Amino acid sequence: MTKKAFNKIADGLTEAIAIARGEAKPAHLSVPSDNPPPLKRRGIVPTTPSMSLVDLANPTRFLGFSQRLLPFTWAVALGLLAVGLYMAFFTAPADYQQGDTVRIMFIHVPSAWLSMGCYGLMAIASLGTLVWRHPLADVTAKSAAPLGAAFTFLTLVTGSLWGKPMWGTWWVWDARLTSELVLLLMYLGLIALWQAMDDQGRAARVAAVLTLVGTINLPIIKFSVDWWNTLHQPASVLRLDGPTIDISMLIPLFVMAGAFTLMFAALLMMSMRNEILRRRVRTMELTAAGLGA
Amino acid sequence: MSHAGFIFAAYAMAVVVLAGVVGWIIADGRALRRRLADLEVRGVRRRSDRREEQAT
Structure with a gap:
């Protein structure tokens, strides 16, 4: 060399x-x-501008990037939602056992996937906070928590509305339902923690540790139907031997899952933009207080 | 359609929850931008903005 x-x-x-x-x-x-x-x-500044992860870590850069991406994300999400709803009500057949109540699955299952996916994202963001101190990591975790809570709540409510006609009860303390309820409580606890602490840097670290500890609940939710004898049916889509659902129901389910995922992405970007603005406002208010403005 | 009440109640809940989240985020964003604009009118600047002004 x-x-x-x-x-x-x-x-x-x-x-x-x-x-x-x-x-x-x-x-x-x-x-x-x-x-x-x-x-x-010292002459060590790169000569060719390039877009990198470091650029996106800059909140100002993120604001510009997300502003350009948001209309496109919403357009595709709403388009997919329209197609998914049409398929859910007009092309998907009634199930031979569940009848028309199977149509509730087209919103229940994507909500359930997102309730867990959102927590997974928060866990990755928490690593970003604790290990790399990524500038947007705790913004992501804080912004995602209310969205995760909303989708978990939706999972529980739609599941309950399906359970009453199919199981004959609104609620049963089986492992899948209980672990999903625990997930909702964890989201609410993390939201409360963020709100309880004025020092956002300290809140970020405490919430990150708590989030990482809580990831133990994710495999419990996923495998609860295999580990215990539950009223909730076992996995029928994400299985090693492939889905057990007929293709006529699987396609609308995936279209709705795509629509929900893109809506989540758009809502997360909007919420992160708000959080960045909130921190700017707070900094400026402290500056104003210091200057006596 | 069998059990139509349960099915439409589930979809209605989805609409209410998602519309509520969207509405809350939009309202929060508007309130923050108002506060930001108010601070800028009062002449309060972020440290990075002050640096940029000094540089130009």
Whole structure:
């Protein structure tokens, strides 16, 4: 390896570490100034602008990116929802055992998947908070919690409305239903925790630890129907040997799942934008209080 | 359609919950933007904005 190549790699690493520590920005994010930062003077600023994860970690960059993506996400989500609802009511047949109540599954199952998927996302974000201190990690976790609670609540309510005519009861304390209820309580607890602490940095770390501890509930929800004798039926879509649902019901289910997932993505982006604005407002209010404005 | 009341109640709940979430997020966003605009009118700036102003 030539000395020139070695120096180039070393400079790149130095720059990457400085950016990761928040001591420097990529050149195309830097504010033009007559007094360039030390890194720029040392000639280690990349010459070609590029979009990277570091760019998206910048809240301002995220605001611009999400603003462009939101209309497209909503358009596709609502389009899929229209198609999914048409299929759910007009093309999907009634089930030979459940009759028409099977149509409740087209909203119950996507909600249940999202209730768990959202928690999984929060767990990844919590790792981002604790390990990498990613600027948007705790914004993501905090913004996702109310959405996860909404989809978990919807799962429980629609399941109950299906259970009454099919099982003859609104509720039963079986492992699947109880673990899903625990998930809702965990979401509510995390929301309360965020609201209870003024120091958002401290709240982020405490909530991240609690979220990671709570991930133990995800495999319990998923495998509860296999581990225990439950009234809730075993998995019929996400199985190693393939789905047991007829294709005429499986396609509307996947279309509705796609619509719900995109709606969740759009709502999460909107909620994250609000959270970024909330932190800016708080910072500015503290500045105003300090200046006596 | 058998059990139509249960089916439509489930879909109605989905509409209420999702519309409620969308409405809450939009209202929250509008309130925050109003507060932000109010602070800017009072001349309060973020540190990064002040740096940009000094640089230009």
